[in-house]
Amino acid sequence: MTVRLGDTLTGEVRPLEPLEPGHVRVYSCGPTVYGPAHVGNFRAFTFDDLLVRYLRFRGFRVTWVMNVTDVDDKIIKAAAAEGVGIEEISARYSKVFLDDLATLGIRQPDVLPRATENIPQMVALIQTLLEGGHAYRTDDGSVFFRIASWPDYGQLARLERVDANEMRVGERVEADEYGKDDVRDFALWKGPKPGEPSWDTAIGPGRPGWHIECSAMSMRYLGESFDIHTGGVDLIFPHHTDEIAQSEAATGQRFVRHWLHNAFLQMGGQKMAKSTGNIERVPEIVARGVPARALRLALISAHYRTALSFSEESLDAATAAVERLDAIVAALAAYQSDAAGDDPTVGALLDGAREAFVAAMDDDLNISPALAAVFDLVRELNRRIAARSMSTADAGRALQALRDLDEVLGLLPPADDALTPELQALLDARAAARAAKQWAESDRLRDALAERGIAVEDTRDGQRWRRQVASRV
RNA sequence: GGCGACGUGGCGAAGUGGCCCAACGCGGCGGUCUGCAAAACCGCUAUUCAUCGGUUCGAAUCCGAUCGUCGCCUCCA
Numbered sequence: 001m002t003v004r005l006g007d008t009l010t011g012e013v014r015p016l017e018p019l020e021p022g023h024v025r026v027y028s029c030g031p032t033v034y035g036p037a038h039v040g041n042f043r044a045f046t047f048d049d050l051l052v053r054y055l056r057f058r059g060f061r062v063t064w065v066m067n068v069t070d071v072d073d074k075i076i077k078a079a080a081a082e083g084v085g086i087e088e089i090s091a092r093y094s095k096v097f098l099d100d101l102a103t104l105g106i107r108q109p110d111v112l113p114r115a116t117e118n119i120p121q122m123v124a125l126i127q128t129l130l131e132g133g134h135a136y137r138t139d140d141g142s143v144f145f146r147i148a149s150w151p152d153y154g155q156l157a158r159l160e161r162v163d164a165n166e167m168r169v170g171e172r173v174e175a176d177e178y179g180k181d182d183v184r185d186f187a188l189w190k191g192p193k194p195g196e197p198s199w200d201t202a203i204g205p206g207r208p209g210w211h212i213e214c215s216a217m218s219m220r221y222l223g224e225s226f227d228i229h230t231g232g233v234d235l236i237f238p239h240h241t242d243e244i245a246q247s248e249a250a251t252g253q254r255f256v257r258h259w260l261h262n263a264f265l266q267m268g269g270q271k272m273a274k275s276t277g278n279i280e281r282v283p284e285i286v287a288r289g290v291p292a293r294a295l296r297l298a299l300i301s302a303h304y305r306t307a308l309s310f311s312e313e314s315l316d317a318a319t320a321a322v323e324r325l326d327a328i329v330a331a332l333a334a335y336q337s338d339a340a341g342d343d344p345t346v347g348a349l350l351d352g353a354r355e356a357f358v359a360a361m362d363d364d365l366n367i368s369p370a371l372a373a374v375f376d377l378v379r380e381l382n383r384r385i386a387a388r389s390m391s392t393a394d395a396g397r398a399l400q401a402l403r404d405l406d407e408v409l410g411l412l413p414p415a416d417d418a419l420t421p422e423l424q425a426l427l428d429a430r431a432a433a434r435a436a437k438q439w440a441e442s443d444r445l446r447d448a449l450a451e452r453g454i455a456v457e458d459t460r461d462g463q464r465w466r467r468q469v470a471s472r473v
Numbered sequence: 474g475g476c477g478a479c480g481u482g483g484c485g486a487a488g489u490g491g492c493c494c495a496a497c498g499c500g501g502c503g504g505u506c507u508g509c510a511a512a513a514c515c516g517c518u519a520u521u522c523a524u525c526g527g528u529u530c531g532a533a534u535c536c537g538a539u540c541g542u543c544g545c546c547u548c549c550a
Binding site: 028029030031032037038040041042043044045047048072073074157158159210230231232233234235236237238239261262263264265266269270271272273274275297298301302303305306307308309311313314316317318319320321323324327328330331360366367368369371372373374375376379382383385386387434437439442443446455456457458459464466 | 475476477478479484485486487488496497498499500506507508509510511512513514515542543544545546547548549550
């Protein structure tokens with residue numbers, strides 16, 4: 001069994017064969033920190049996280065790099081609007097971004113390079129392109145990539161048959177991009193302008209173009225050729241198309257082995273986008289009572305190349321599903337066997353679930369059947385809990401098996417959760433009340449615990465508690 | 474206009490030639506258990522996969538047409 005992954009460039013799904021056996025190098029297009037990202041953006045990042053977690057689960061060493069674009073038109077604009085430097089804007093929203101990642105259980109990339117800290121690398125790349133005849137300067141100090149010098153241009157976006165003159169991009173050339181030889185040519189370096197940040201470099205003053213940073217930073221940390229590059233479908237053209245052209249023109253090597261592009265989050269039948277106005281942000285959703293883990297589930301619950309519907313209903317469904325997971329965790333943790341011996345079929349049950357999970361995820365991260373494998377296991381474990389057919393050790397093994405799979409999913413409640421003395425006292429008092437059949441007192445204590453966010457359930461294993469997933473407001 | 478994706482139950486979403494009268498999650502209905510509650514379990518909830526034709530022994534899965542939806546082509550995850 002091997003991990004198979006898609007590739008936008010060829011349209012096929014094929015085995016992942018890392019350039020360095022056992023070590024996968026992943027580059028993810030990260031945020032432009034000009035404002036807070038919305039949940040639609042986080043579909044990409046939850047997908048990146050799922051990919052990396054799964055590769056590590058499968059035993060690969062993974063080096064994961066995600067860029068942070070901290071200089072670009074929008075940041076300059078935002079800074080100007082507030083009368084502050086771009087550093088202030090990018091620092092502020094980098095923090096917001098990292099907070100949101102943490103909320104969603106997205107692990108931090110190994111490297112989070114910033115564009116402004118990689119200017120020399122970009123300049124070096126541009127120099128190579130100039131020397132190789134793939135780039136040219138214009139009067140305003142800008143440098144453009146010469147698409148005519150790169151016959152393979154546009155394969156990723158399947159533009160090969162498109163006549164340059166028919167490309168609509170030609171109708172929408174930005175005012176500051178005059179002087180280009182060909183309308184399709186794109187800026188590697190933007191000449192200096194009053195009121196804009198500028199770096200003095202070997203190719204003259206100015207600031208980097210949009211695409212060059214990803215080429216420079218990915219090559220710096222992952223090499224001239226690496227395994228996986230991720231991003232949203234919207235980046236296929238022009239961003240990734242241009243990255244391929246400039247990178248391969250500079251190095252003569254194949255840039256990326258697998259291009260993985262996630263589809264959009266849909267809300268109200270359209271993609272969630274700032275321009276459409278149908279956006280929501282992570283802190284807003286959490287603030288109105290949606291558990292962060294439910295939000296994470298809602299974002300990862302469909303295959304990455306499929307448009308995913310996002311709505312109140314999908315959040316409610318995800319919340320209920322997460323509660324189901326919480327319930328099985330609490331039940332397994334509380335389970336005490338009635339002195340029965342180990343159930344000899346539990347091992348096969350757990351192995352079977354893991355195999356089904358792995359088979360699904362190996363197939364281009366097919367999350368739906370993988371989740372189905374988990375929920376099938378949950379149902380079967382619930383049956384056995386009800387039937388009291390497992391030993392206490394069986395229940396422990398089952399919980400561990402779930403936690404193993406959760407290394408990939410990131411949906412289970414924390415394992416090291418402990419009650420405060422106050423809550424524990426309430427719980428103990430309720431147990432005593434129940435033992436004395438003081439139902440009114442027992443119910444009162446249950447309500448008191450519920451008000452403090454602890455759900456108590458009575459079972460043959462005694463009281464069982466779990467933290468209530470936040471309730472909707 | 475060019476390129477591409479997609480239309481599966483009340484909702485979300487798997488399945489891409491026979492295991493499908495279609496997984497899984499959510500919701501609904503009925504039941505079991507229980508001091509009550511909750512959780513859980515059991516049963517029911519699409520003879521059907523946008524529509525119409527075709528290929529095939531056999532299609533949700535392949536082909537064609539039609540209708541519809543969405544995305545990219547401009548910043549965008």
